[in-house]
Amino acid sequence: MAVTADVLVVGGGILGLSLAYHAHRRGMKVVLLERSHRAQGGSVRNFGMVWPVGQPAGELRDRAIRSRNLWLELAEPAGIWINPCGSLHVAHADDEMAVLQEFASDARQDGFSAEIVDPQEARRLCPGLKPDQLRGALHSREECVVDPPQAIAALTNYLAAMGVEIRKGLPVVAAGSGYVRTSDGTEYVGGRVLIASGVDFTTLYPSRLSSLGMRVTKLQMLRTVPQPEADRFGPHLAFGLTLLHYAAFQDCPTLPALRARLEQDYAEHLALGIHVMASRNQRNELVLGDSHVYGNDITPFDSDKIESLILKYLYARVDLGDSRIQARWHGQYAKHAEKPLVVEDLDRDVVAVLAPGGSGMTMSLGWADDLWSRWLGIA
Numbered sequence: 135m136a137v138t139a140d141v142l143v144v145g146g147g148i149l150g151l152s153l154a155y156h157a158h159r160r161g162m163k164v165v166l167l168e169r170s171h172r173a174q175g176g177s178v179r180n181f182g183m184v185w186p187v188g189q190p191a192g193e194l195r196d197r198a199i200r201s202r203n204l205w206l207e208l209a210e211p212a213g214i215w216i217n218p219c220g221s222l223h224v225a226h227a228d229d230e231m232a233v234l235q236e237f238a239s240d241a242r243q244d245g246f247s248a249e250i251v252d253p254q255e256a257r258r259l260c261p262g263l264k265p266d267q268l269r270g271a272l273h274s275r276e277e278c279v280v281d282p283p284q285a286i287a288a289l290t291n292y293l294a295a296m297g298v299e300i301r302k303g304l305p306v307v308a309a310g311s312g313y314v315r316t317s318d319g320t321e322y323v324g325g326r327v328l329i330a331s332g333v334d335f336t337t338l339y340p341s342r343l344s345s346l347g348m349r350v351t352k353l354q355m356l357r358t359v360p361q362p363e364a365d366r367f368g369p370h371l372a373f374g375l376t377l378l379h380y381a382a383f384q385d386c387p388t389l390p391a392l393r394a395r396l397e398q399d400y401a402e403h404l405a406l407g408i409h410v411m412a413s414r415n416q417r418n419e420l421v422l423g424d425s426h427v428y429g430n431d432i433t434p435f436d437s438d439k440i441e442s443l444i445l446k447y448l449y450a451r452v453d454l455g456d457s458r459i460q461a462r463w464h465g466q467y468a469k470h471a472e473k474p475l476v477v478e479d480l481d482r483d484v485v486a487v488l489a490p491g492g493s494g495m496t497m498s499l500g501w502a503d504d505l506w507s508r509w510l511g512i513a
């Protein structure tokens with residue numbers, strides 16, 4: 135017998151959960167279908183950085199801040215561990231400092247609270263930073279950290295407790311206007327079908343989804359053992375290479391000069407898409423990454439070279455209390471060359487919501503809220 139609902143969501147990553155949450159809040163009956171018994175995709179493999187500072191000023195940064203606020207609102211009722219840790223972009227050269235100063239001055243005008251701090255203050259905020267070559271840092275208070283596997287599990291359980299029907303362990307193998315079907319033949323009937331299947335574009339509407347210009351990216355990650363001193367690391371850490379990575383810095387006038395220098399000094403890092411960031415989770419472990427390898431170059435095997443380039447860059451800048459690595463993994467996300475999110479009508483009332491790129495944890499709660507407002511005709 136068919137199961138009926140107002141909304142059928144395919145995919146139990148952060149995007150699917152966010153779409154389900156906002157539909158439920160608006161009074162709809164929701165069924166969410168996840169192929170694994172526990173989400174395994176990008177949403178449990180990331181840094182857990184809720185990262186407004188990486189978004190360009192305007193609509194995207196505003197949405198990132200609203201999204202961050204939604205994480206904070208959900209934390210207590212859903213039992214999600216969250217730490218409003220802020221972030222430091224740490225400079226070790228004058229050209230890195232120049233980009234940060236330009237960013238800080240624009241950010242001030244836009245009402246975004248990020249300020250330049252001197253080396254002493256940077257080390258007060260993060261005693262794990264080495265003093266060598268330290269020029270200063272951009273300090274933002276807007277960022278938070280969640281522990282991705284814990285956050286996704288807690289949000290899933292919270293939605294189930296609120297009345298969202300969560301079906302796990304079977305893939306959706308067919309979808310169309312008003313229905314989806316899982317591999318055991320069960321049919322689910324609903325008014326609206328939302329496909330948030332992460333990097334899987336080959337199961338549902340394969341030719342349409344494969345032609346939308348999304349590209350899969352593979353990222354390598356590491357996690358240290360718990361650090362012995364509780365407050366040695368606090369804010370998220372990012373360094374010079376990260377300034378080439380996020381759209382937030384792309385309009386800084388001195389960025390091209392920094393890029394030219396980094397292309398010379400860090401050619402290997404740039405060839406492998408490496409920029410180095412660190413977040414600290416609830417167990418005081420540091421989550422470290424990452425690299426970016428694209429599309430046809432993706433292999434299932436992880437690279438020692440990527441790991442050693444990440445760690446060498448990091449060790450030149452921070453002093454870990456305990457540098458033993460206890461976990462290594464990679465994750466994937468889909469990204470579109472121009473769009474921050476792909477929202478594509480596939481059929482009547484069947485919409486794909488895909489490719490949040492490297493910002494899915496930061497943006498999904500806000501995007502899902504905005505999409506439901508748009509679909510329901512609320513300004």
Ligand SMILES: Cc1cc2nc3c(=O)[nH]c(=O)nc-3n(C[C@H](O)[C@H](O)[C@H](O)COP(=O)(O)OP(=O)(O)OC[C@H]3O[C@@H](n4cnc5c(N)ncnc54)[C@H](O)[C@@H]3O)c2cc1C
Pocket residue numbers: 144145146147148149150167168169170173174175176177178179180181182183184185304305306307330331332333334337338353354355423424464465466467488489490491492493494495496497
């Ligand atoms: C290593 C790494 C680090 C990152 N760091 C950050 C960060 O710190 N901050 C940030 O904002 N973003 C970060 N990101 C990006 C972020 O993790 C992703 O944008 C986000 O998780 C994508 O969420 P999603 O729900 O679209 O996809 P996914 O999490 O991949 O979820 C898709 C789900 O759909 C399910 N599914 C697929 N097909 C079917 C089907 N046919 N039937 C049923 N279920 C199906 C899958 O099993 C999966 O659980 C990072 C990503 C990676 C890989």
